[in-house]
Amino acid sequence: MPRLSGGDKLLALVIALLALIAVLILIGPVLIVLLTSFTTSQALKFPPPGLTLRWYQALFDPVRSAQIHTAAGNSLMVAALTSIAATALATGAALALARSRAAWARFAEGAFMAPLVLPGIAFGLAALMFFSWLHTPPSLWLLVAGHTMIAAPFALRTVGASAASLDPALLESSAVLGASPWRTFRRVVLPLILPGVAAGAFLAFVSSLDNVPVSLFLSSAQTDMLPIRLWGMMETALDVRVAAASGVLVTAAFALLLVMDRAVGLTRRMSG
Template identity: 60%
Template sequence: MARRRNASEISYGLVMGGLAVLALLILVGPVLVVLATSFTDSRSIRFPPEGFSIRWYALLLDAGRSRQIHRAAGNTLQVALVSAGLATLLGTAAALGLSRLAGRAGRAADAFLMSPLVLPGLAFGLAALMYFTLLGFRPSLELIIAGHLVVVAPFVLRTVGASLSQLDPALLDASLSLGASPLHGFRRITLPLIAPGIAAGAFLAFMASVDNVPVSLFLSSARTDMLPIRMWGMMESTLDVRVAAVSGTLVLAAFLLMLVMERFTGLTRRMRG
């Protein structure tokens, strides 16, 4: 009996381990392919790479020959910073409001505010373009920021809401009983305790804005070119290896930022919450 149990445990472990390795290959494999391709010596994107060279990273840093990429990256960074900042403020305020709203009304409000994560990105991008056009606005960075804000704010709402759910109400009750005002209790108790959730939400909102394609596709123009759209155009026209270099730079930057956020805010735990 013990021998059968051991055999079943071993087979179960082998199956689950194999599935885990397969999932890891599916998730990490494309990233490794892109990183390897970015160091190719060839003049076109090809895998496996022919030779080793950092020429494409050097060309990517050339302000003259990669001017359009730099401009698109600057626009993307500006939009991501502003939209993530606004999303942090609005998402935190919404999470605080929802924490006081119980019952069916609270669940309905939460579902409504989280709905941008469920809506198809292309449908929302087209709807945003039609809406802003009816209002008489032309594509601009401000419109892209507004579109990104709607899409990324739910990330902040979710992480801050998870932090608030772990907050002990007795702490605020004790501060009130000792004569502290609600504002003082929020500033000295609530805010420090939910600060990691706010930081994690801001990071997720920033990365979601940088990576957003549908909203940027519909709300951008030639003067407000965004990095994902520029990369897509380069892939369609010339298979420029600088696209792989840009991807490698983004992967490295995201990995380093994720390590920092995991160290100081427990990002993985906040996302599970």
């Protein structure tokens, strides 16, 4: 192994220091929230004067936290339906774009990914104005429609990577053997792109669950969503149950991330 010069050692040290700072910036706030959720204080305060589980008990109390439970149920239902709708749209779009080399396909792909680069507040306001123009009243289905527009690009990224790796010879062989397009999709295409579809569904679910801008504009008192409920609790009382709810969400998301990474190689597909 060649010896590193003084300049190379300095560069390696700088890179390592920058990586450490990046990790602290990413992980530090999460650790602070987790520690705060165990505080004995009556309000959000760090560092905590003591540790207790009382706020988790209060969070799961069906009477005291009934509104949080209702909002969480709405968010989970919307996220599940959004995941299904966004993944279905992304799968169809990915298969169409992967097999086309026309200029319109690249334009369509850019348009499909536009919600990722638009400011969230601007997109939420645009969605509100669009659905108001259609005279659509607030409902969970309206939230599903709005969240699907945001979540579909996340699913397209992983499904598109899987669709791009499909061997066209497999599709041609299936057609030559007399299989219909639907049978070819069900028996050949879907099994091959299934890991990408599963990864896309997971990303769509997570992006919908913590979506604030669209939920802020499209939700109502009857369709209260968990991020909006927690935000309101932060503004009015600095309720420690917000930190406890965040701790539950972080733990659940991390566990699901590990499962999905083991099952379908999620991190590899996101970077591919």
